[in-house]
Amino acid sequence: MSADAALLKSLCLAPGPTGFEAPAQEVVRRRLAPLGEVQVDPLGNVWLDVGPAGDQQVVVTAHADQIGLIVTYVDDHGYASVEKIGGVAPLLVPGRHFVIHGAGGPVHAVGGKKPTHLIPADERDKAPALAEQFLDIGASSREAALERVAVGDPITFTPEFIELSPGVFGTQALDDRAGVYCLVRALELYAAEPGAARLSGVSTVHEETTFMGAKAQAKRLTPAVMIVVDADFCSDTPAADAKKLAGEVKLGAGPVLGRGAGSNQRLLAIAREVAAAEGIPVQLKAAPEAMSTDADELMAAGAAATLSLSLPVRYMHSPLEVAHGDDLEAAAHLIAALARRVGQDGAPESFVPRI
Template structure:
């Protein structure tokens, strides 16, 4: 990955964007694609939709989507001493929160804080292994009372973990919010790759959706608005190549072994075959994961929009999902971009996606 693309990924994942508060990340996405897209708009939900116009009359409409919202928190109450109580936005593991540094994103700017925790010396032995419910945890921003704190924060302000993107060994990187701003990164890169072609046979829509973590909301409204023939969701997927993961239940999925192509009732079989064939012929490493039910991604709502959409799901393997230390491979990102761009260029007609 070149420096330009790495810096874009870093800016995107570090922009605060808990569900319902995605505008900072969406501004980064818009800037990245505004000189690439033929059309660029934001809908009433906050989804950002970039279009590359296809050639000919009534070309195949293809939509690629990643969601830009991340898990986080929201200010619920400020007590007399200036301590801040909060609630989770999305699926946050209460085990992870105590002792973390956080940032509160208020109208007057960002406020640094930390989630307080009683020292282990003061915790009764019988209570040391219990999980403190999030509603009982609190944030300390250093204020002496409620009035001081309310000068800086308000009920409803969004909160994120105070960590960003860092390089590890080999091509591994770690950050909060790869789920799923990494998918938005892929969407932007595929737009860039397709733009380099003089003519595009399909009408292509690259979409950064919102509020996936709280119910696939932006995915549902954006796919209805775009009305594609083919839709592919780009998501993180559970890597299983670290200790204590049951591969018999979750599959054998490895960081660095390529994008993961989903297969199952949520997935159009002809589109699955096209993705696999493209990977093989382009010599792109890939993995396959079976989804016997709904996938829990924007692919769910894509498939069921209007009269139905030929839907695919491509995951990038991710360790430690929904933690402040998510980990992935930059090479997997690059191969995902290659796979999707090459697959779109092979698409021709609506009929080829009707199951036979």
């Protein structure tokens, strides 16, 4: 099940920090338009329903926003001060390539830093607080800088897309454009071979900061089943530890099913059956507490049995995250197959927890 690398690339390289998701959502909207009427709300959520209208509805969600920075101030010399959007560690800024998305087009910027020689030895391994850092766009003055950038412009990391090994991709924003990729592909697969349930795919906004997109959608949606797709930490690098990450997650070993507070247990059992029947490899991970994903907000609405389905991603919240295309494509097939299964047999499945 090799991935559509062109789709993944166009999703990941579309700039869309929280609050500025429109370019990423436009990629989603354009790709889904041939399947039906794509809908949007003022917050920026984008969704499409495929399959027959009926009692049973399955919703799959993934968040379109990514972490980034935002311009807060431009000084007399043309340097831009920034604040983070979502979880950006200060050590990711010095010496890095950024793109400021100005009204007139992209502006390249470098994260300014003290020459290493001038940093006291005991401070060389630390990054200054973000408030003490700045981006350099090569402008000679405040006036010159303000011709290209403005307060409130969003900023993203280096727009690179690299294939490290066949099917293994390094790029920005895999959290959670990898999930959006699965959502889009699941809708395509389901539209080509629909079951009795209606499958709705919702690309949400504002997950990295306030979960506002999911909160708004939770008021609209009343499905029987909800599948929330997000990135999860891999434990298979020297920088990670399966014991401390509460489980083993390997790149290329299939999508990850959360077992615990993030998933309805009956739905999880059905997902595992469907995966086995379809020959789709899956990994299991304990979910001991809140998921810190859209699942928390959507589950609180109470109407749906929810499945937390995650994608193995290395180096989360960094300029180059890494994912395996096979995991993404496998997740898309699992979602489509699970939606067909939920619609089977007419009588709705009971998801009420029981012993």
